[in-house]
Amino acid sequence: MSTSVIENVQINNTELYFSISKNQKNKPIILYLHGGPGDSCIPLTKKFNAELENTFTFVNLEQRGSGLSYYRFSETEDLTMKVILDDIYEFVLYLLKRLNQRKLVVMGHSWGSVLGMLFIQAHPxxxxxxxxxxxxxxxxxxxxxxxxxxxxxxxxxxxxSRLDFDRNPEYASVTLTKKIVSNGGSIYGAKNYRKLILPFIFSKDYSLTDLIHRLQGSKQSIQFFWKDLMNINFENKLNYEVPILFCEGRNDFHVTSKLVSEYAEKITSPCRIMWFENSGHFPQWEEASKFNCDITKFLNNEHK
Incomplete structure (x- = not known):
């Protein structure tokens, strides 16, 4: 059972909420960057990834405008992916100073994996x-x-076949993704997100208002950040100053793991893939026990 608590901090004039392990003494930090854009997920990491708290200070940041960090975006704000990355940078500095550490582990999922890859390039x-x-x-x-x-x-x-990715890329992509989910390409062996919805409904950390805000946050984040996301291509970046581990569901057709496998083979710096044979896009929750165990062993070896 998770012992993490919910806290908030003012970052770049925005109140950001996060969960953090209660017992933080001398433990390596894992900063989790959620997917989406806008898919905040504290109830999911608290339910499925609590085992990581035994060894690490596990922190899940709800990005600006998402979940507990929700506020209504304004058209007058210059909201780009860079704004989110600037938030992460300031939050990382805050965590490292607070916990008296020099470095931390970044763990990014889906949209969060884009933020993670960009962040390690900017601040290795x-x-x-x-x-x-x-x-x-x-x-x-x-x-x-x-x-x-x-x-x-x-x-x-x-x-x-008639989806217009030029005129309405957000709608087209969301519609396509819904089809992927309903055809079993997102969660292995399932054709809906029921497994990932129930933890929110029963969460003590999310009120009814928070649940509504999460939906609103997801919608507005897609609207504001999807254009940046669609331009992402890491294929020409083959060397990193930070060691990389990819955790991939063998049956991920939501964000195809085939591209990751091909890319990992070309990376010239330290890089590994950890495969999850009974997972789709969410191995951290579909095979949670294996994920928690394997990540703990991997990071413990890395920190020796």
């Missing part, structure tokens, strides 16, 4: 290890792979 001196889950490598190729998956399932219909 602050990071001891990067862990990418459901890693995004090239978003345009990811979209094409989603279409290929649906074609292979004989599920491409008139609506999908």
């Amino acid at each position: 001196e602050l990071i001891s290890q990067y862990i990418g889950i459901g890693q995004v490598i090239n978003m345009k190729k990811t979209i094409e792979a989603q279409k290929d998956f649906l074609t292979s399932q004989n599920k491409v219909n008139h609506k999908i």
